[in-house]
Amino acid sequence: MKMSQAPTNTTTRVSSFVLMIIFIVLALSLTALILAVSASYQNQVVAGYLLLMGFLGVALSAYFLFQTRRRILSLRIEVPPVTTTVECKKCGFKSVREFQRGDYVFKDMGACQKCNEKMLITAIYREVKERGKEKSRF
Amino acid sequence: MNVLAVMATLQNQIAQEPLGEYSWILTIVFYAFFFVFMFYGQRIQMYVMIREVEGSLYKLKYMKDEGRKITIETIKEVGKPQTDPTARVDRFLDYFIIPPQSMDPAGIVWKLEHILDVRDVRLKDEVKLMAPSADETQTNNLENTLEVASELNYIYKMIRHFYLLGKKTLSLYVIMQIQMILPLIMREAEAYTTALKAFAYGQPIGDGAGALVAARLMHGYEIRKVPKDNVVASVPIEGRAAFVIKAEGPGGNVGKPGDAVKTIVEENEGKIATIIMIDALMKLEGEEVGEVAEGVGAAIGGPGVDQFKIEDSILKYRIPVNAVAIKQDIGDNVSPMRKEISEAVDKAIERVKQVILEKTKEGDKVIVVGVGNSIGIGQ
Numbered sequence: 001m002k003m004s005q006a007p008t009n010t011t012t013r014v015s016s017f018v019l020m021i022i023f024i025v026l027a028l029s030l031t032a033l034i035l036a037v038s039a040s041y042q043n044q045v046v047a048g049y050l051l052l053m054g055f056l057g058v059a060l061s062a063y064f065l066f067q068t069r070r071r072i073l074s075l076r077i078e079v080p081p082v083t084t085t086v087e088c089k090k091c092g093f094k095s096v097r098e099f100q101r102g103d104y105v106f107k108d109m110g111a112c113q114k115c116n117e118k119m120l121i122t123a124i125y126r127e128v129k130e131r132g133k134e135k136s137r138f
Numbered sequence: 139m140n141v142l143a144v145m146a147t148l149q150n151q152i153a154q155e156p157l158g159e160y161s162w163i164l165t166i167v168f169y170a171f172f173f174v175f176m177f178y179g180q181r182i183q184m185y186v187m188i189r190e191v192e193g194s195l196y197k198l199k200y201m202k203d204e205g206r207k208i209t210i211e212t213i214k215e216v217g218k219p220q221t222d223p224t225a226r227v228d229r230f231l232d233y234f235i236i237p238p239q240s241m242d243p244a245g246i247v248w249k250l251e252h253i254l255d256v257r258d259v260r261l262k263d264e265v266k267l268m269a270p271s272a273d274e275t276q277t278n279n280l281e282n283t284l285e286v287a288s289e290l291n292y293i294y295k296m297i298r299h300f301y302l303l304g305k306k307t308l309s310l311y312v313i314m315q316i317q318m319i320l321p322l323i324m325r326e327a328e329a330y331t332t333a334l335k336a337f338a339y340g341q342p343i344g345d346g347a348g349a350l351v352a353a354r355l356m357h358g359y360e361i362r363k364v365p366k367d368n369v370v371a372s373v374p375i376e377g378r379a380a381f382v383i384k385a386e387g388p389g390g391n392v393g394k395p396g397d398a399v400k401t402i403v404e405e406n407e408g409k410i411a412t413i414i415m416i417d418a419l420m421k422l423e424g425e426e427v428g429e430v431a432e433g434v435g436a437a438i439g440g441p442g443v444d445q446f447k448i449e450d451s452i453l454k455y456r457i458p459v460n461a462v463a464i465k466q467d468i469g470d471n472v473s474p475m476r477k478e479i480s481e482a483v484d485k486a487i488e489r490v491k492q493v494i495l496e497k498t499k500e501g502d503k504v505i506v507v508g509v510g511n512s513i514g515i516g517q
Contacts, residue, residue, distance in 0.1 A: 074197065079332055082341050082474045101339050104388035105350065106357055106516035124342050124514055125480040126473075138424060 018068070022061045029057025085123040088112035099124060184310045187317045191301045194320055195294070201331045202294040205287035206231065212283055212338040216276045217269020226268050230261075230284055231291040251443045261285075275340065278389030279513060282337040286330050286472070293327050326468055333472035337390055342514035344470035347479050348416040348437075351462075351486045352384035352508025353517050361517055364401050367393035369517050376491055377500035378411070387512030395438060395507050396447025402505055408455030411502035413448075414490055417509040418471055418479075419463035428478035429465040430485045432493070437461035438509045460497065462489050475514075 033054035039047040082099035086109050093114045109119040175182070206227065213223045235257055238249035265272070265280045272280060297316060304313030336343050342350065356371035363386065364370045373380045381402045385393030395415075403410055417437040421427065436448040436459055452459050464482045490506060498504055 071193075071196070079335055079474075082336075082339075099339070099341060104340065104514045104516050105342060106353060107388070123480050125475050125477040127477045 018064075022064050022068075025057050026061040029054045029061065032057060080126045080128055082124060082126045084121055085125075086119050087122040088115060088117055088119045090117040091115040093119075095119075180310055181308070184304070184308065184313055187310075187313050188301065188304060191297065191304070191313065191317055191320065194324055195297055195301055197324070198290075198294040198297055198327055201327055202287075202290045204331060205290040205334055208334045208338055209280075209283050209287040213269050213280060216272050216280065217265075218271040219268055220270075223268040226264065227284070227287070230264055231288050233261075233288060247443055247446045250441060254441060254443065275389035278391050279337055279340045282390035282511070282513060283334060286333050286337055290327060290330050290334075293323060293330075297323065329469040329472050332469070332474070336472070336474045337513065340388065340390070340514050342475045343472055343511055344466045344475050344479050345418050345472060345510045346475060346512060346515050347418045347464040347466070347483065347486070348508040348510040349384045349387065349512045349515050350475075350480070350483050350508070350510075351416045351464075351490070352382050352506060353387070353512075353515050354483060354487060355380070355490075355506060355508075356382040356384070356517055365394065365397040367391050368395060368398035370398065370402060371517075373506075375504075375506075376495050378494055378498055379501075379503045380494070380506050381503070382506045382508070384508040384515075384517060385510070385512040387515040387517055390511055390513035392440070392509075392511050394444055394447075395509055396444030396451075399448050399505060399507060400451045403451045403455060403457070406503055408457070409503060410455070410457050411498040411504050412493070413452060413457055413459045413505045413507065414462060414493055415448075415459065415507045415509055416462045416464070416486055416490065419465050420471070421465035421467050425465055426478070427466050427470055427476055428482035428485075430482055430489055431463045431465060432489060433461045433463065435459060435461055437463055438507075458497065460493050462486050462493070 031054075032050045036047045036050035036054055039050055083096050084099045084103045086095045086097070087093070091112060091114050093112050103121055103124060105121055105124055107121045109121060111117065112119050210224055210227050213219065213227065217223070235253060238246055238253060240246055261281050261284070262277065265277050265284065269277065269280055297320075300312060300316035303309075304316070333343065335341075355373055355375070356369075359371040359373050359382075361369045361371045364383070367386050368383055369386050370381050370383045373382050383395060383398045383402065385391045385395070399413065415437040417439070419431065419437070421429065436445045436452075438445045438448065448459070451457075464479060464486055466476070466479055470476050470479065494504055
């Protein structure tokens with residue numbers, strides 16, 4: 001199971017009732033926009049109000065849809081990949097690969113590709129890329 | 139073009155009659171807002187706080203559920219139980235410890251140690267029942283995974299308690315106290331969630347920085363076991379005989395460094411020139427991850443039993459104790475070890491050698507203790 005996968009439990013399920021309301025508002029807003037276009041030939045004031053309502057409705061439903069998506073994304077916990085360094089103590093040959101279950105530091109591995117000597121896991125770590133880290137003056 | 143014309147008409151109408159005959163509506167709205175905020179301002183503020191806590195509670199519930207799920211999956215995968223371990227896991231998630239009574243504090247350390255020992259034995263037995271096919275290393279890792287899942291469950295329940303209490307009593311102060319510390323609690327919970335995978339897979343964690351330093355020093359030398367769950371190797375460093383101690387790995391284990399230090403000190407009749415303890419230290423904001431700092435005193439966290447024992451042993455023979463710390467934050471401490479921490483191990487070894495050179499003479503005996511969880515770190 002990968003924790004960076006999309007969460008699937010009950011906490012992250014979006015209520016179908018909320019989704020239904022959002023889509024009804026979206027449909028009504030789009031109808032208002034269409035009506036506004038057709039009303040613009042007869043009564044420009046009514047058309048203006050319809051236009052305003054339509055735009056507001058579309059903006060609101062888009063905002064709530066975006067918020068729902070953001071809530072699900074905020075629940076996702078990113079786990080950066082962990083790498084294992086396998087090293088030959090004799091010739092210094094190094095290989096870096098993804099962590100596999102059962103790896104541990106100082107575990108004896110297979111023979112070295114270059115000198116046929118025993119290889120050893122020397123490090124297991126994860127690399128973190130700090131996003132948007134602002135440089136402090138202090 | 140039509141749309142532009144409609145917008146222009148609407149704009150003109152609003153411009154011609156900014157308030158018009160409906161200005162009284164605005165006045166009423168203004169007064170309504172004024173009175174609502176005057177009488178219900180605090181309540182509105184409380185609802186905003188409750189919403190904020192509710193949002194975090196959703197996240198905590200997700201983390202708690204993931205913790206439970208990962209634990210059950212790992213037990214099934216590693217332990218190959220005959221029956222479904224779900225009920226046992228659920229029972230363990232609510233497990234608690236009652237600390238000893240401290241009205242008369244004399245001897246409280248030994249009472250606390252006893253209670254922690256009982257808990258450890260109980261936990262080990264539970265894990266063995268849940269995962270009969272797991273070996274020693276896997277059992278230790280499963281114990282740690284269960285502990286993390288239990289911690290996440292506890293955090294969720296505590297926040298839920300204050301959230302529901304706040305809603306029930308409608309007291310601003312009940313909800314405010316939890317809302318104020320919520321960012322710190324969420325950081326801790328996120329750290330535990332990332333730790334789950336590390337413990338389930340047996341990856342080294344940031345807390346193991348001290349153990350990794352000791353492992354690098356003792357690797358290739360003869361190793362023997364010392365109480366409790368520790369290993370020691372006699373390593374020549376700069377012409378001195380160094381007894382390097384760490385918790386036995388690669389299973390998730392912190393051992394009892396207090397007992398190990400006491401054993402080595404007694405074996406050498408107190409003739410130890412210095413003790414150097416290496417541990418992970420919580421960094422302050424602004425400090426870099428993997429910074430190495432030096433000081434004096436017993437560098438060891440936990441409930442305090444081992445620190446007490448080490449201080450007791452060194453006081454008896456007046457042995458100086460030095461500390462080398464590798465800095466990291468709470469998130470790094472329990473999640474898979476960061477590259478910066480792994481690289482800081484070399485700097486810490488240099489610092490240990492420097493302390494040995496400066497504080498001892500050739501032929502002296504020293505103790506080097508790598509404190510921390512040995513998960514994913516052999517020797």
